[in-house]
Amino acid sequence: MIQDPKSIAGKYASPAEHAELLVIGAGPAGIAAAIEGAIAGAKVVLVDENPVAGALVGLDVPLLFGGRMAGASGSKERFTESVADSIPELEEAYDRGVDVRLGTYAWGAFVNGPAVASLPCNVAGIADEASSSMIGFGKLVVAAGARDLCMFFPGSHLPGVVGANALAAMLCKYRAFNGHRILILGSGALARTTVELAREQGLSIVGLVEVRPQPQEEIADVPLFANHVLLRAEGDEAGVRAAVLAPVGGGDEVRIECDTICLALGLVPNIELLDVLGAQLAFHPERGGFVPDAAPPTTSLADVFAAGDAAGLGSIEDPAFAAATGRAASRAALGLSHPPVAYPENPACHDYQRDWMRALVAAGGLEVMACQCEEVTRADLLGVQPPRYLGERPPAMAARDLGTLLSDGPVNQDQIKRLTRAGMGACQGRRCREQVSLLLALGSNASVDAIPLPSWRAPVRPLPLSVLAAGDETRSMRKHWDGWFGISKQWTPYADIGTEREDWVANFGLDDTEET
Amino acid sequence: MSGARKGPAVIIVGGGVTGLSTAWWLARAGADVTVIERGIVGWEASGRNGGGCTHYQSPLFLEEQRLWPQMDALLGYPTEYRRERIGIALTTGQLERSRRTVRIAAGFGFTATELDPPALRKLVPLVGENAVGGVHFHFGGHANPQRTVQAYAWAIQDLGGRILQHTDALAIRCNANRATSVETTRGTFACDELVIAAGPQTGMLAAEVGAHVPLAAARAEMIVTEPLPLMPIGGADGNGIYGRQTLRGNLAYGGGPHEWLEDHRIPPARPSTPLLRSLSRRLVELFPKAAHVRVIRSWAGIIENTPDGRPVLDRLTDPANVTIATMSSVGFGLSPASGHAIRDLALEGHCTFTDIDKLSLTRFAGLPPDWRETQGWLPLAAA
Numbered sequence: 001m002i003q004d005p006k007s008i009a010g011k012y013a014s015p016a017e018h019a020e021l022l023v024i025g026a027g028p029a030g031i032a033a034a035i036e037g038a039i040a041g042a043k044v045v046l047v048d049e050n051p052v053a054g055a056l057v058g059l060d061v062p063l064l065f066g067g068r069m070a071g072a073s074g075s076k077e078r079f080t081e082s083v084a085d086s087i088p089e090l091e092e093a094y095d096r097g098v099d100v101r102l103g104t105y106a107w108g109a110f111v112n113g114p115a116v117a118s119l120p121c122n123v124a125g126i127a128d129e130a131s132s133s134m135i136g137f138g139k140l141v142v143a144a145g146a147r148d149l150c151m152f153f154p155g156s157h158l159p160g161v162v163g164a165n166a167l168a169a170m171l172c173k174y175r176a177f178n179g180h181r182i183l184i185l186g187s188g189a190l191a192r193t194t195v196e197l198a199r200e201q202g203l204s205i206v207g208l209v210e211v212r213p214q215p216q217e218e219i220a221d222v223p224l225f226a227n228h229v230l231l232r233a234e235g236d237e238a239g240v241r242a243a244v245l246a247p248v249g250g251g252d253e254v255r256i257e258c259d260t261i262c263l264a265l266g267l268v269p270n271i272e273l274l275d276v277l278g279a280q281l282a283f284h285p286e287r288g289g290f291v292p293d294a295a296p297p298t299t300s301l302a303d304v305f306a307a308g309d310a311a312g313l314g315s316i317e318d319p320a321f322a323a324a325t326g327r328a329a330s331r332a333a334l335g336l337s338h339p340p341v342a343y344p345e346n347p348a349c350h351d352y353q354r355d356w357m358r359a360l361v362a363a364g365g366l367e368v369m370a371c372q373c374e375e376v377t378r379a380d381l382l383g384v385q386p387p388r389y390l391g392e393r394p395p396a397m398a399a400r401d402l403g404t405l406l407s408d409g410p411v412n413q414d415q416i417k418r419l420t421r422a423g424m425g426a427c428q429g430r431r432c433r434e435q436v437s438l439l440l441a442l443g444s445n446a447s448v449d450a451i452p453l454p455s456w457r458a459p460v461r462p463l464p465l466s467v468l469a470a471g472d473e474t475r476s477m478r479k480h481w482d483g484w485f486g487i488s489k490q491w492t493p494y495a496d497i498g499t500e501r502e503d504w505v506a507n508f509g510l511d512d513t514e515e516t
Numbered sequence: 517m518s519g520a521r522k523g524p525a526v527i528i529v530g531g532g533v534t535g536l537s538t539a540w541w542l543a544r545a546g547a548d549v550t551v552i553e554r555g556i557v558g559w560e561a562s563g564r565n566g567g568g569c570t571h572y573q574s575p576l577f578l579e580e581q582r583l584w585p586q587m588d589a590l591l592g593y594p595t596e597y598r599r600e601r602i603g604i605a606l607t608t609g610q611l612e613r614s615r616r617t618v619r620i621a622a623g624f625g626f627t628a629t630e631l632d633p634p635a636l637r638k639l640v641p642l643v644g645e646n647a648v649g650g651v652h653f654h655f656g657g658h659a660n661p662q663r664t665v666q667a668y669a670w671a672i673q674d675l676g677g678r679i680l681q682h683t684d685a686l687a688i689r690c691n692a693n694r695a696t697s698v699e700t701t702r703g704t705f706a707c708d709e710l711v712i713a714a715g716p717q718t719g720m721l722a723a724e725v726g727a728h729v730p731l732a733a734a735r736a737e738m739i740v741t742e743p744l745p746l747m748p749i750g751g752a753d754g755n756g757i758y759g760r761q762t763l764r765g766n767l768a769y770g771g772g773p774h775e776w777l778e779d780h781r782i783p784p785a786r787p788s789t790p791l792l793r794s795l796s797r798r799l800v801e802l803f804p805k806a807a808h809v810r811v812i813r814s815w816a817g818i819i820e821n822t823p824d825g826r827p828v829l830d831r832l833t834d835p836a837n838v839t840i841a842t843m844s845s846v847g848f849g850l851s852p853a854s855g856h857a858i859r860d861l862a863l864e865g866h867c868t869f870t871d872i873d874k875l876s877l878t879r880f881a882g883l884p885p886d887w888r889e890t891q892g893w894l895p896l897a898a899a
Binding site (some may be wrong): 012408 | 559573593596662668674681734741742750756757772773782792794798810811814844845891895897
C-alpha cells in the first residue's frame with residue numbers, strides 16, 4: 001500500500017522505556033497508588049516534579065510561591081534531599097521496587113483516540129532541567145494534586161503574596177519559606193489548616209480576612225476581620241510590608257503590618273494532563289470544579305485513572321482519604337477489585353469564591369490586573385479589548401464589550417483569551433484562569449459553572465526549547481520532514497499549471513528532505 | 517445599517533476565515549448575509565495557523581498583496597498585520613530553494629534580496645552561526661489569525677450581516693436547479709445564493725447539492741513560546757518550519773508531518789501529540805539564541821486538502837446558485853483576496869480581477885473514487 005511519506009505514519013519510535021503503571025505526583029495519593037501497584041506486582045514508575053527549578057518558582061508554576069521561597073534561584077540539588085525527606089512514605093516505595101523519579105516534570109501525556117492514531121503506544125512526556133524524553137505506559141494514574149486559587153488586588157504582584165498550597169510546600173516540602181508575619185485571606189478549612197501549619201513552624205498569624213459576615217470555620221486565637229476585604233497590599237521590591245483592609249461596602253481602613261499575604265480562598269484540581277490526554281472533564285462543584293466526568297478513580301479514557309485532589313478536592317481534615325483514592329486508582333488500573341471511592345460533598349465553594357471576587361472588584365476597581373503575565377486589566381477583560389501593546393484602539397472597538405460578544409453566543413473563556421490575551425502568558429494561566437472565569441461569570445451574570453473550561457495544552461509546564469527538543473527522533477521523522485503537506489503541486493505558480501513548466505517548478509514549498 | 521434596502525440573501529455556511537471574508541465582501545456589496553457556523557467564528561484552523569500573508573503561487577497573490585496593508589482600516593479592527601518576510605537558510609539546499617522563490621517574485625515585480633549571514637542576523641537576531649544566509653522579501657507579511665477572524669466577524673456585523681454561531685447546517689433544500697434554503701439547528705433560512713466554505717466539512721455539505729468535492733482532512737501541529745524582545749522582522753522562518761514572532765514577542769511555529777483523518781465525522785477535539793518536541797528541535801536549530809526560551813503551548817488544527825493541494829473556487833451549474841470554496845489548507849493569508857473572488861462568483865458569476873478557471877471542480881471529473889488510497893492519504897488504523 002502506498003503511504004504518504006510526509007505523513008506522520010511510522011514517524012514515532014516506540015519509547016525507550018516503558019512503565020506498566022505510571023503514577024504522576026508523589027503526594028499521599030500518588031505514593032499510595034505506586035506502593036499498591038508494586039505490591040500487586042506491577043512495574044511502577046512514580047514521577048514528581050518537586051523540587052521544581054528556580055525559574056519556574058519565579059513564574060509561580062505550579063503554585064503561587066509569590067517570591068517567598070528562600071534560595072529558589074539556587075541549585076535544584078539543594079532541595080532534592082529536603083523534598084525526599086518530607087515524604088517518609090517514599091522509603092516504602094523504594095523498598096517495594098518503585099522506580100521513583102523526583103525533580104521530573106510530566107509535561108504531557110498522550111493516547112490514541114479521535115483524530116490521533118499515530119502513537120506507537122500510550123506515552124507520557126517527561127523532562128528534567130537538561131532534556132526530555134518519552135515514556136510508554138500501560139496504565140496511568142494522575143495524582144497531580146491541586147493548586148492555589150488566585151485573586152488579584154492592588155499590590156498583588158508584590159513578593160509575599162502567596163497561595164496556601166505554596167505556603168505549605170515552602171514550609172514542609174522545601175523548608176525554605178522566608179516570611180514571618182502572615183495575613184490570611186479566607187476563613188474556611190484551608191485557612192484553618194494554614195494557621196495550624198504556620199503555628200507549628202513558629203510563624204506569626206496576624207489575622208484572617210473574611211468578606212462574609214461570619215467566619216467559615218471556628219479558628220481560635222487569631223484576630224478575625226469579618227465583613228472586611230483587602231483594599232491593597234503595600235510594599236516595595238523587597239515585598240509586602242502591610243495590608244490595608246476596609247469593611248465590605250466601605251468604612252474605616254485598617255492597616256496591618258505583615259510580610260506575607262496568604263490566599264486561602266480555595267484550591268483547584270490539577271487536571272492539566274487529563275485535559276491534554278483528552279479525558280472528558282466537567283464542572284462538579286462538590287468536587288471543587290472541573291474534574292474527570294466519571295466516577296473516581298476512573299476517567300473517560302480506559303487506561304487513565306485519577307486520584308487525590310486531581311480527581312476532586314477531598315477533605316483537608318482527612319489525609320488518609322487521598323491515600324485510599326490512590327490505592328483504589330492503582331487497583332482499578334490493574335484490573336483488581338477495590339473499595340468504592342466516595343468523595344466528600346464539599347460545600348458550595350464557588351459561591352464563596354464568587355463572593356470574594358465580587359468584594360475584591362468592588363474594593364479594588366476595574367484597573368486591577370486580571371492577568372499579570374499579559375497585563376490585562378479587569379476593565380480590558382470585560383471590555384474584550386485588544387492588548388495595550390497594539391497601541392491606540394480603533395474607534396469601532398469602543399462599541400465592543402462582553403455584552404456585544406454575549407449576543408453572539410455563550411461566553412467562552414478561550415475566545416476571550418484570544419481577544420484580550422488574558423491567560424496566554426508564561427504562567428500558562430495558572431495565576432488567572434479561575435479569577436478570569438469568576439470575572440466573566442460576574443460580568444455576564446452567569447453561574448461560574450456555565451463558563452467552559454479554557455483548554456490546557458502540552459507542555460503543561462513551561463519548559464525551554466532546548467529541553468523539549470527531541471534528541472531521539474527517528475530517521476524517518478528527520479528525513480521526511482516538510483514545512484507543510486509536501487504536496488509539490490500545491491506550490492506551482494498558477495501561470496505554470498497545465499504547462500510544461502508545471503513539474504519543473506514544483507517543490508517550492510518549505511520542503512526540506514535534506515538531513516540537517 | 518437597519519432600514520437600508522437589502523440585496524440578495526446570501527447564506528455562507530462556514531465561519532472560518534474564507535467564509536468570513538466572503539461574507540464581509542458580500543455585505544460590503546449590499547448583500548443580506550448570514551453566516552452559519554457550527555462553533556465560534558474562526559475557531560478551527562482559521563484562527564490557529566502561521567499567519568503568513570505571502571502566497572506567490574496563487575492567482576490571488578496580487579490581490580492578497582494589495583489588500584493586506586489596508587485591512588485594519590477596511591475592517592475597522594486590528595489584524596496585527598506587518599509587512600515583509602525573511603526566509604532563513606541553514607543549508608545551501610535551503611538557500612537555493614529560497615533563490616528560486618526570489619526569481620518567481622521578481623516575475624510579479626516584487627523585490628527580494630539575498631542576505632549574507634551578518635545582514636540576516638541584523639534583521640533576525642535570534643539566528644545563529646549555523647545559518648548560511650537568507651532572503652529578505654520586501655513584500656508579503658504576517659498577521660494574527662485569531663484577531664483577524666474576529667475582525668472579519670465584527671466588520672460583517674457592523675455592515676448589518678448576521679453570524680449564527682453554535683449553529684449546525686443540517687440540510688440544503690433545492691428546487692428547480694437552485695438551492696432555496698438551509699436547514700439548521702436554529703431553524704431554516706431561505707437564500708438567493710449559497711456559499712459553502714466549511715473547511716474539512718465542505719465535501720459533505722457539497723454532497724447535499726449533488727456536487728463531489730474531493731477532500732482529505734488532516735491534523736497538523738504548532739508550538740508557541742513565551743515572549744521575547746521583538747526582532748526587526750518577525751515574519752522569519754525556515755528549516756522546515758513556518759511561523760512568526762507575534763507582536764507580543766512569542767515565537768509561534770508549525771510544520772512537520774500531518775496525520776490524515778477520516779473525511780467524515782471529524783471530531784471537535786484537536787489533540788496534539790509529542791510532535792512538539794520535533795518542532796522545538798527545529799526551532800532551536802533555526803534560532804539557536806532562543807534555546808533557553810520556554811514553550812508554553814502547542815496545539816493541533818484540522819485542515820483539508822484537495823488531491824492536488826490547490827483550492828476549489830467554483831460556482832456550480834446545478835444548482836446554479838451555489839459556490840464551493842476550499843483553499844486546500846492554505847487559506848488564512850489569502851483570505852482578503854479569496855473572499856473577493858468568491859463574492860464575485862456569487863454576485864457576478866465570475867472572478868472580476870483575475871483568472872481562477874484552473875481552480876474549478878471540473879479538473880477532478882475523472883478522479884478515481886479510491887484517490888486517497890492511490891495517493892497514500894489514508895487515515896491510520898489505531899494501534
